[in-house]
Amino acid sequence: MIAILIFALFWTKGLFAMCPICAIAVGAGVGLSRWLGIDDTVTGVWVGGLIVSMIIWTIDWLKKKKWIFMRMELLISFGYFLLVVTPLYSSGIIGQLYNTLWGIDKLIVGIIFGAIGFWLIATLYNRMKARNNGHANFPFQKVVMPLAALTIISVCFYFITK
Numbered sequence: 001m002i003a004i005l006i007f008a009l010f011w012t013k014g015l016f017a018m019c020p021i022c023a024i025a026v027g028a029g030v031g032l033s034r035w036l037g038i039d040d041t042v043t044g045v046w047v048g049g050l051i052v053s054m055i056i057w058t059i060d061w062l063k064k065k066k067w068i069f070m071r072m073e074l075l076i077s078f079g080y081f082l083l084v085v086t087p088l089y090s091s092g093i094i095g096q097l098y099n100t101l102w103g104i105d106k107l108i109v110g111i112i113f114g115a116i117g118f119w120l121i122a123t124l125y126n127r128m129k130a131r132n133n134g135h136a137n138f139p140f141q142k143v144v145m146p147l148a149a150l151t152i153i154s155v156c157f158y159f160i161t162k
Helices: 002-011 020-035 040-064 072-090 106-131 141-161
Strands: none
Touching: 020 040, 040 072, 040 106, 040 141, 072 106, 106 141
């Protein structure tokens, strides 16, 4: 996954909807939380954010290249979730009997909340930028907003699972 992020960082010529720095920070957050032994819901929040970031990058890149096809957003979204969840399930990280919250695997719960949170904040950022004549409201807003959202969701799950 890190190789993909590094490749995407150097391959891109312009900024997409969410910047490479943000995706790298999300990836680093996943690695750090796993290393520290933080609950899987919190780790899942960052995985979900990373997945949505990669979906946004891919869709924007394809649109820029004018490679548009029917149900593109749906297929790309499904594909990325499948590419992440399938290996996690196959390796036994997802699907452990007692690693659940609300009857669902903790990592899946975190992925769902992280993905929704990241998507909502990316949408909010784009609306705020449009209302400000195409400019961010403050420096590094594109990075701060998603990281803040994922951090808030992570803290909530920390206290829920404590």
